[in-house]
Amino acid sequence: VRLSSTCRPAILSTDVAVFRRRHATMAAVMSAAAMSRAVAPRGGLGRKARAPCVHQMKVALRGGASASFRRSAASARRGGRVAAFTTQSVATPVDVRPIVTPRPDVAMPNMEDPWSDPKWVGVKWTVYRDVAYDLEPFLAKHPGGSWLLNLSIGRDCTALIESYHLRPEVASAHFRRLPKLVDFPVSAVPMSPRPNDSPLYNSIRERVRRELFPQEGKALHRMGGDGAAATIMATAVAAYCLYANAPGLLTGAFLGLAGAWIGLTIQHCGNHGAMSPKVWVNNALGLTDDLIGGSSLMWRYHHQVSHHIHCNDNALDQDVHTAMPLLRFDARQPKKWFHKYQHWYLFLAFPLMQVAFQIGDITGLVTRDCEGAKLHGATAMELATVVIGKIAHFGLLLGPLAVHSAGAVAAGVASFVAVQGMVLACTFAVSHNVAEAKVPEDTGGEAWERDWGVQQVVTSADWGDRVGNFFTGGLNLQVEHHLFPAICFVHYPAIRKIVAEEAAKVGGPYSTY
Secondary structure (H helix, E strand, C coil): CHHHHHEEECCCCCCHHHHHHHHHHHHHHHHHHHHHHHHCCCCCCCHHHHHHHHHHHHHHHHHHCCHHHHHHHHHHCCCHHHHHHHHHCCEEECCCCCCCCCCCCCCCCCCCCCCCCHHHHCCCEEEECCEEEECHHHHCCCCCCHHHHHHHCCCECHHHHHHHCCCHHHHHHHHHHCCECCCCCHHHCCCCCCHHHCHHHHHHHHHHHHHCCCCCCCCHHHCCCHHHHHHHHHHHHHHHHHHHHCCCHHHHHHHHHHHHHHHHCHHHHHHCCCCCCCHHHHHHHHCHHHHCCCCHHHHHHHHHHHHHCCCCCCCCCHHHHCCCCCCCCCCCCCCCHHHHHHHHHHHHHHHHHHHHHHHHHHHHHHHCECCCCECCCCCHHHHHHHHHHHHHHHHHHHHHHHCCCHHHHHHHHHHHHHHHHHHHHHHHHHHHCCHHHCCCCCCCCCHHHCCHHHHHHHCCCECCCHHHHHHHCCCCEHHHHHHCCCCCHHHHHHHHHHHHHHHHHCCCCCCEC
């Protein structure tokens, strides 16, 4: 069979059982593919003729596939568009090359460039569902704050808007009142996924609204995190007081744990605009990312514009390729000779995450590009926070030099950097890098063609429950977080039950540990 000479089983784990299940699946699918070619006319198969062959593939996937494949098959039953995702997710090419695709904030090839056209350069434009709008009149009025709406400037914002609003009709109403841009080259702007077109996402969101937040308009979904925020901030202040008075390995490690807790929880939820109905509270908590060594501005573009919208997309999700070439977490990435040893040096690299943050933030400030997204909407003040934040961060870390020895402070700083990096890296690694969350081929064609809700569920994994939720800010319930990034993490355990039930109705595309 020709397919066997160009493809191999999608082995994303050293788990022998996983390999065997996928090998059996591959054999069954290749058999179905061979049958389709045996009966196919030279010009190919029409939709009706393809149906029995697709059915054979679905049956094979249901019977012998691993969890990620079974989820794909379940999704395929909902329609032809996702069926393409099912067949693609079976095998990965042997010769893995980087995928080249138009970035979501760069003009499509051979088309008018609205980012450089003088007619549009000074306009705070965005595209929402194939219509271009001027956001300028609404920036100051946006209930979530202009700093969040700025992310929509200079790109197709459809997925950002629809995934952040529990009540989509409210967002649509605001767009109807915004001025439309006549003659804007909408076709030159790469299209965004459309969450509101996902039946799975709509069914889950409707139940969340009806069962958990029935009182519309009170922003209850952003409430409930005050106690957690106070506990985390108090721990961080205590840790810094100990470090400032007695810098060293132990106090530095404690400060690193506190910094990681901030990074996982209040800065993360705050930058999503989900810790409070009050804009200034979310903004202030988001800026704690700068205090622990990151950049709230760079984080919002990297995390919200790139990662959340295009989760585990080999070309568009910055998180898929950020660790390359040192670490390879995805079978679709080119494999270097030294990657076979990465299980040995992995935990030597994780403590250096803080160093990677610093380099990436400064590079992004200079280039106005965080690799996954260009900073089209960043204001001068937002750009200034990168510099101010670095000064504040290193000022706090090196402040004890005024009264303590350089050796003690150096030991404390090294311990802080290593512990914070290790905790953050280990926590992040299990969210989307387990075998069940890795789809060997990109999920269903171009980004805008996919079922966004299915992609979020398929490419994420949950672990633990309420205790993990408290200490990770809901990042242990990654599926729920990706579906509802603008809901405070304290509500994720309740949402989890709804997601599990709705996912089961379509065949169980849901991974949990």
